[in-house]
Amino acid sequence: MLKLHVENETSKLEAVVLGTAKSNGPTPTIEDAYDPKSLEFIKAGTYPVEADMIPEMEAFNTVFEKYDVKVYRPELIENCNQIFSRDIAFVIDDFFIKSNILPDREKELEAIQYVINQIEPSKVITPPKEVHIEGGDVMLWNDHIFIGTYKGADYPDLITARTNMHxxxxxxxxxxxxxxxxFDLSKSNTIARDNALHLDCCFQPVGTSKGIIHKEGFRKEADYNYLVDLFGEENLFHITKDEMYYMFSNVFSISPEVVVSEKNFKRLNNWLRENKFTVEEIPYSEISKQEGLLRCSTMPLIRA
Known part of the structure; x- marks a missing residue:
């Protein structure tokens, strides 16, 4: 049996589900785009292709191997985007909670059923239908659970609004x-630089006391101030609108000392090193075109 245990974002990682870019399917049509960033690249004819994304994900896998992390990969579904395992489920403490996701993504959960079968059945939770929640919006910080949501009246009209108050x-x-x-997040169906698709697109803790944050990702300044008060202004690395667009806050921690980051994130990576982190740099810029990055591709199962 798999004994799940996740209480925060940075404790030493022991087991994780990492998505796959294999048999990723054709470039979506404009009508089928899930988010404004993907839409930009579909329109420009530069949407990422499988041959470029597979090596990026395998570079991530190699880092996990280096740190002796047990990695589970989804079973292959032909012509299906299975990169973003964070969307489909998440672990809080020792519970595996299934996301209520966009209906045409249900089969992504079936592809990790072999992992779910190793979990005590009473610990596998399926929320009721009215509950919308995705793993990118759920962030654990010891006695805190941070959740990204959207409180606007136009919630039903925004495909980018993924977690509701239910x-x-x-x-x-x-x-x-x-x-x-x-946290009430800024959303846009059409302008990628104005859209925080999930909480991890505008905030994420690193180490034991630091974090990466984008102030404009929050609709209410009080929500931003809550994190500033909790972490301390001097412990937060503020990112610009462009840096949020390139997903600077969507790095991934293997331990309190080790952060996996995109190799082009020079300003962030320098700050991390100045603060005594080991930075494992990998190429991930093609995957980022789908408005997801390193945290989005992972679903931690066990952290020490």
Whole structure:
């Protein structure tokens, strides 16, 4: 049996699901785009192709091998984008919680059923239908659970709004002993630089006390201030709108000391090194064209 354990974003990683770019399917049509960034590249004719994305994901896998992390990969579904395993489920403490995702992504969950079968059945949770929640919006920080959401009246019209208040309240009820704090995120179906698709697109902790943040990713300044007060201004690396677009906050921690980052994130990577982190740089810029990066491609199962 798999004994799940995840309490934060940075403790030493022992087991993870890493997506796959194999048999990724054709370039989507404009009508089928899930987010404004993908739409940009579809229109420009520069949407990423499988041959460029597979080596990026394998570079990530090689880093996991270096640090002796047990890696599970999804079973292959022909012509299906299975890169972003963070979207389909997430672990809080020792519970595996399935996301209620866009209906045409259900089969992505079936591709990791062999992993789910190794988990105690009482620990596998399927939320009720009205709950919308995706793993990119759920961030664990010890006694806190941070959740990205969208509180605008136009929620139903925004394909980029992925987690609703039913999702937030579901987690509050499930974990009454945690501080569950939701953040109202900036959304746009059409302008990628104005869209925080998930919470990890505008914020993520690193180490034991630091974080990467984009102020404009939050609709309410009070939400941004909550994180500044919690982490301390001097511990936060502020990213620009362009840096958010390139997904600077979507790095991935293998331990409190080791961060996997995109090799082009020079300003961030220098800051991390100045703060005594080991930075494992890999190429991931093709995958980023789909408005997802390193955290989005992973679903941690066990952290020490």
């Amino acid at each position: 999702g937030v309240n579901f987690i509050k009820e499930m974990f009454p002993n945690k501080i569950v704090k939701e």
